[in-house]
Amino acid sequence: MPSPRTVRWDNNELKLNGALTSIDIFEFSKGLDVIVEKRGYRDVILDFSRSYPVRESFMVPAISLVRDYRRKGVTFELLLPNAASGKNIFHNANWAHLIDDLEHASSTFEGESHLPASAYTTPEEQTSAVDRVMSMILKAVPLNRKQLLALEWSVSEISDNVLNHSQSPMGGVIQASTITVDDRQMVEFVVADTGIGIQQSLGESKDIRALERAIQEGVTRDPTTNQGNGLYGTFRVATLSNGLFELHSGHASLIARGAHDVRPSRRPWALFPGTVIVCRIACDDEKLIENALMFKGKVHQPGFDYIEKRYEAEKADEFVFRMVQECQSFSSREAGIGARILIENLLRAEPLYPLVVDFEDIGIVSSSFADEVFGRLFVALGPMAFMSRINFRHVDSSVRAVLDRAISQRMSHAISERS
Numbered sequence: 001m002p003s004p005r006t007v008r009w010d011n012n013e014l015k016l017n018g019a020l021t022s023i024d025i026f027e028f029s030k031g032l033d034v035i036v037e038k039r040g041y042r043d044v045i046l047d048f049s050r051s052y053p054v055r056e057s058f059m060v061p062a063i064s065l066v067r068d069y070r071r072k073g074v075t076f077e078l079l080l081p082n083a084a085s086g087k088n089i090f091h092n093a094n095w096a097h098l099i100d101d102l103e104h105a106s107s108t109f110e111g112e113s114h115l116p117a118s119a120y121t122t123p124e125e126q127t128s129a130v131d132r133v134m135s136m137i138l139k140a141v142p143l144n145r146k147q148l149l150a151l152e153w154s155v156s157e158i159s160d161n162v163l164n165h166s167q168s169p170m171g172g173v174i175q176a177s178t179i180t181v182d183d184r185q186m187v188e189f190v191v192a193d194t195g196i197g198i199q200q201s202l203g204e205s206k207d208i209r210a211l212e213r214a215i216q217e218g219v220t221r222d223p224t225t226n227q228g229n230g231l232y233g234t235f236r237v238a239t240l241s242n243g244l245f246e247l248h249s250g251h252a253s254l255i256a257r258g259a260h261d262v263r264p265s266r267r268p269w270a271l272f273p274g275t276v277i278v279c280r281i282a283c284d285d286e287k288l289i290e291n292a293l294m295f296k297g298k299v300h301q302p303g304f305d306y307i308e309k310r311y312e313a314e315k316a317d318e319f320v321f322r323m324v325q326e327c328q329s330f331s332s333r334e335a336g337i338g339a340r341i342l343i344e345n346l347l348r349a350e351p352l353y354p355l356v357v358d359f360e361d362i363g364i365v366s367s368s369f370a371d372e373v374f375g376r377l378f379v380a381l382g383p384m385a386f387m388s389r390i391n392f393r394h395v396d397s398s399v400r401a402v403l404d405r406a407i408s409q410r411m412s413h414a415i416s417e418r419s
Contacts, residue, residue, distance in 0.1 A: 007031055012041035017050045022057035022190075022246055022278055023253070026270035029065055033271075036074055044069070046099065047079040052086040056093070056175045057246070060117060061192035061276040063098045067119065067170045068194040068273075076100055093117055093175065110328045112338040113140045113178040121171030126163060130156045133176040133189060134306040138345050139326075139338030140178040141185050141283050145307065145349040150288050151187055151281060152306055154237050157230035158191045158277050166195025166275060185283045186243060194274035198249040207252035208264045214247065215254070215262075231277075236292040238279050246278035307349050313356070319346045322358045330365040336372030343377065347389060360394040370402045375410035383411070 007027035008015045014031045016024075035041050046066075048054065066076055078100050080087045090096040094116035096104035107116040115136045120126045133155050137148070155176070162172035176189035195201075204210035215235040231247070238245040239259040247254045251271050256262040285291070311319040321343060329335040346355055378386045392403070 009035055011035075012039070012043060013045040013047055015047045015050070016054075018052070020051055020054045020058040022055070022061070022248060022276060024058055025061045025065075025248065025272055025276060026267050028058070028062055029272050030270035032065060032069060036069060042073060043075045043077070045077045045079065048086070048090070049079050049082045052081050052083045054081070054086065054089070056117070056177065056188070056190045057276075057278045059093070059095050060173050060175050060190040061248070061272065061274070063095060063117060063119075064168075064170070064173045064192040064194045064274060064276075065272075066099050067173070068168075071170055078103070098173065112136070115176045117173055117175035119171060119173050120159070120162075123160075123163060125171070126159050129174050130159060131306060131310070133174070135310075136176060137178065137187055138307075138342045140341065141187065142341060143283055143345055143348075144286055145305075147283060147286065147288055148307065148345070148349070149305055150237050150293060153293065154234040154279060154281065155189055158189070158234055158279065161230050162191065162193045162195070162275075165201050166193040166197075168193040168195030168274065170194060179280075181280075186280050187283060188244075188278070188280040190276070190278050192274065192276045197273065198247070198275055199252075207250040208254075208266055211247050211249060211252050211254040212264055215245075215256075233293050234277075234279055237288060238281050240292050241282035241285050241288055243282045244278065244280035246276070248272055248276040249274065307346065311346055317350075317352075318354045318356055319350070320356045320358060321346065322360070324358075324361045330362065330369050332366060333368040333372045336369040340373045340376060343373070343390075344380075347381075354389050354391055356391050356393050358393045359396065359399055362399060363396055365399055365402055367402055367406060370406035371410060374403055375406040378407045379410050 006016070006018055006020065006024050008017070009031040012035055014028070014035060016028070032044070035044055070076065076099055078096060080090050080096065091104065092107055092109035092111070093114070094107035097106045098117060098119060109116055113136070115132055118129050118132070120129050130152065134148070134152050137143070137151060159172060159174050162168060166172070172191055172193040174189065174191045176187065179186050179188055198214050199207045199210040202210050202213060204213065214231045217229060217232045235245050235256065239256050242258050245256040249272060251268055252264065252266050254262065254264045311321065313320050326342060327335060327339050343355065377390070381389065392400070395403070
């Protein structure tokens with residue numbers, strides 16, 4: 001049981017202290033139940049002033065709970081962490097807005113490795129959320145297309161399960177980030193809802209048994225309409241990459257660290273009314289999709305993907321990279337890192353496709369930005385490959401001069417180093 005000092009309640013105030021992770025969501029849920037359902041308060045104070053660090057694995061399900069109580073007429077006052085960094089995270093991650101949108105504006109944070117939390121209730125909103133996750137991944141992690149397909153499939157399946165199975169009137173909440181754990185790049189996403197939960201969804205009599213069955217191949221309550229492989233496939237993608245997979249629902253939890261360390265547990269003193277999934281996938285296994293997405297003895301090949309939808313030209317076998325859509329700034333080296341990684345991922349996705357870089361509506365780029373993106377690409381690809389695969393379109397003459405200079409200087413530097 002979590003330390004009683006982590007989550008405490010006094011009258012209508014829920015006080016949260018220290019570090020908060022996914023396991024603490026059960027005590028948080030219990031505290032809200034006591035304050036609202038047992039004591040009858042309709043106004044709740046959430047005091048995070050002494051909490052730090054607060055993880056996405058706690059906040060995403062916590063926000064789901066708060067949104068459901070708000071639907072029932074409960075109001076919430078949010079006290080932000082005293083620590084400046086903690087306070088910034090609540091704003092940048094969109095947590096403050098999703099808890100109390102009257103007092104806190106929506107996040108405008110545009111980090112390359114962290115995506116603010118978002119709520120979704122419709123298929124269109126869910127698709128948009130998945131697209132934002134994939135956009136972040138493409139700008140942060142070097143991957144081949146099959147790896148990207150496995151990641152996109154997992155995020156899409158888990159977030160779509162909320163709409164298809166949870167029966168949650170408030171839909172779901174999702175957040176994603178790229179992190180480094182033990183020198184390994186990982187993609188982590190958290191999805192939560194306050195629907196009927198795994199046990200009721202599968203019609204099981206025991207909650208732990210429901211969670212254990214949920215990660216088995218082909219388990220679904222209605223096999224005529226669902227394949228039952230979303231949780232199973234995502235569990236395999238996470239665990240076979242030696243990542244992390246967590247499933248919390250009702251009174252039960254299942255936590256897997258790698259394929260051979262799966263630990264179910266039960267918390268009879270508290271209940272999470274819905275489902276929480278925490279998935280951390282390592283990005284260093286190029287054979288991940290062949291190993292993980294194996295259903296009925298056959299490798300599953302996901303179809304139409306984000307890269308095809310966003311970047312592939314309609315009438316030609318080429319990718320189009322529109323600078324004005326992909327880059328928030330053109331003024332620094334840091335701003336160019338995400339653009340370069342994304343371009344490298346596109347070049348890797350289809351080795352025979354040329355890439356059109358469209359500079360329409362771009363009037364100025366800095367020398368450091370041009371060097372980080374195109375100077376480095378020129379050296380990495382080599383002159384012949386660069387000129388045969390990358391084509392510039394709608395380039396202002398002043399921008400062209402900056403690009404040419406960055407490439408020329410990189411080439412000269414590479415030659416001098418070899419000599």
